[in-house]
Amino acid sequence: MEVNSIKDAFDRVSKKQKVSSSKSQETIEQINQEIQQALSGIQAATNSEHNLILAGLKAKLKEIAPLGQLETTQKEQNVAFSKYIKLLEKNFNPDISKAYRNVDFDLHTVNQIVASHFYREGLFDIGDSFVNECHEESIVERKTHFLEMYKILESMKTRDLGPAIKWATANHENLQNNGSDIELKLHRLQFFEILQHGRTEEALKYIQTHISPFGDQHLPVIQKLMGCLVYVKKLNSSPYSHLLSPNHWAKLAHELVQQFCIIVGESYKSPLGVTIAAGLQGLPTLLKLANVMSGKKQEWQSMKQLPVPVDLDKDFQFHSIFVCPVSRDQASENNPPMLMSCGHVLCKQSITKLTKNNITRPFKCPYCPTEVEMVQCKQLHF
Template sequence: MRLSIIRDAFDLVTKTQNLSSSKTDEVIDQIGLEIEIALGKMHNTEPGVDCKDVLNELMRNLLRIAPLSQMEGIQNELNVPLCEYKKILEKYFNPDISKAYRNFDIDTHTLNQIISKHFYREGLFDVGDHFVSVLGEPESAAIMKSPFLEMYQMLEAMKDRNLEPALNWAATNSDKLAQSKSDIVLKLHSMQFLKILQNGSIVETIDYGRTYLSPFTSTHKDHIQMLMACLMWIGKLDQSPYKALLLPSNWERLAEELKRQFCNLLGESYNSPLSVTLAAGVQVLPTILKFTNILVKKRQSMNHLPVPIDLGCEFQFHPIFVCPVSKYPATEDNPPMFAACGDVFCKQSILMMTRNGTRVFQCPYCPLDIDAAECRQLHF
């Protein structure tokens, strides 16, 4: 919704600017034409014709073509949507994000490692090395850098259509990849099979298929049969029903899958934790700033968010329960409790609602009376 409002305002500014520019260009062309006519008259002046008369006529024509009010009107047409667009940007993009900052203890060493590892996993090895050297922790650089250096060597080789480094890595880690139920080994060998097939050597292609693809026949029969059918189109696979196998996007998807499986074996997430944190922060920042501005006016502080914020499925890595009463997330010491009515609250909220000495409390979301002793801990 917010992005659509900004986009509509921007489109209006662009449309008005194009219209204003078109009108201005038209006026400039007319002015240029009148000046050329006046110059022609002055160069070909007959005896008794005063050049001042020509200039006075030119001035009258210019005022007729482009009076000052008309030029101001064109500019004002642009200023109105431009000012409105500025107000919308200021409304939805508050430049003072420092209001969302809260003082809290943080392990600087751990934060520096997260930043360093982010540079290395993104392939920015020179930046990572410089960052680590500035921190004075060169001994940690080799540990973090080495595995990602191997990964990017394989990815760079794949850009040149060289699968040897990736195939060697897959062979070394085949048992671990099988345990994680990854089919990256099959995908790499399938791509190498097609690469050999494109070179036109049918004997070499068949030998490669027998050696490296036959072990997958029992689990990926249809895929293996399709690859074997490609042998009938050797030298002209791009004209076959299987020409989609030659699309460059297949190499890109294979590279992404390799990166994903490589990070999985390292025990790392596919996306950098730092990039995920920043993306989530950008998404919730407007809401946090809104609550902060409200609390500042009320002269209150915000130690936690008063309401849960839905970050979307891409940021949901494990289940989190936020108590609808206290607005605090559940913890081991404050677990979610399942009430007889079907509603769920955190343990501390139930204790608060039974603070008057009775075990029975009224559910805040339905009219039933609940016995606290009958509430059971809920496990996700």
């Protein structure tokens, strides 16, 4: 795919559109100017001169030929746009079914994934309709979890931290095991809500009751909160004004969703959404592979491993992988990555081929002049 040629074609269309818009606006302004001059002339002239002025306006409009100018610029734009469409059709195959691979899906699992996606996104009515249509009652428990989560988030939008604090208190041990301090952050926000209303004594009592138990591990945080009490009437201009930023609410809501999903055993991101997003990125490579394989009269769908790498963003890399730079094979239990004495890494099968199955036979590293022996190679564990 010639990305540069597509970009150049797009730039040409964009340029034509700007030129067309500019010329059209110029023509309209010219016509408006002539009409305004004619109206001014009519208002200042006698009745006998009106026809003469209108005749002059008609002659000027004929000379300008607005329709001809507009048609010319529009025609040039349409030609450029038509070429761009043809270029897209040439480089992008609209028949994405070629990248489809026959896989036996478990319908029950697929239904659960789809229904869970609706509930995860807060689309509870749609989720209920889908569950009723496919008779997947076992998914209702997930709905209960996400319903609780969205009620907490809705309360946070109105600055009501009660439900969030109640949930964090009930899951205190789980949050500690996860290394999360979200419970303290919620109490800190609640403290500022009290303090911003000028209720100093209530804010101090809140620290003593709800925040002081975290003092063993978060003493600097408590010290800052105590310092805020001095500036109760001018918090916005105090050294602690950054703690009042609305960004803290957004970040805390984001963290709450993450911790909530971990505790109820759900992934933070929708599996369906991640799968579709990854598929969209990999689709061009799969379509190109399907076209190449069909030209060679080979069936790529029967392959256990794709012959080409599918590059995806780091967001889709959930565990470390290693692809041998020599064989282009992805490392596996039977073909693990091996660290050579020179510091370079190859898969075990590639090293075996280089030694010709002789573990004591030295071989040259493909990437540096170092002589390496297989017995010196160490297996890497990711």
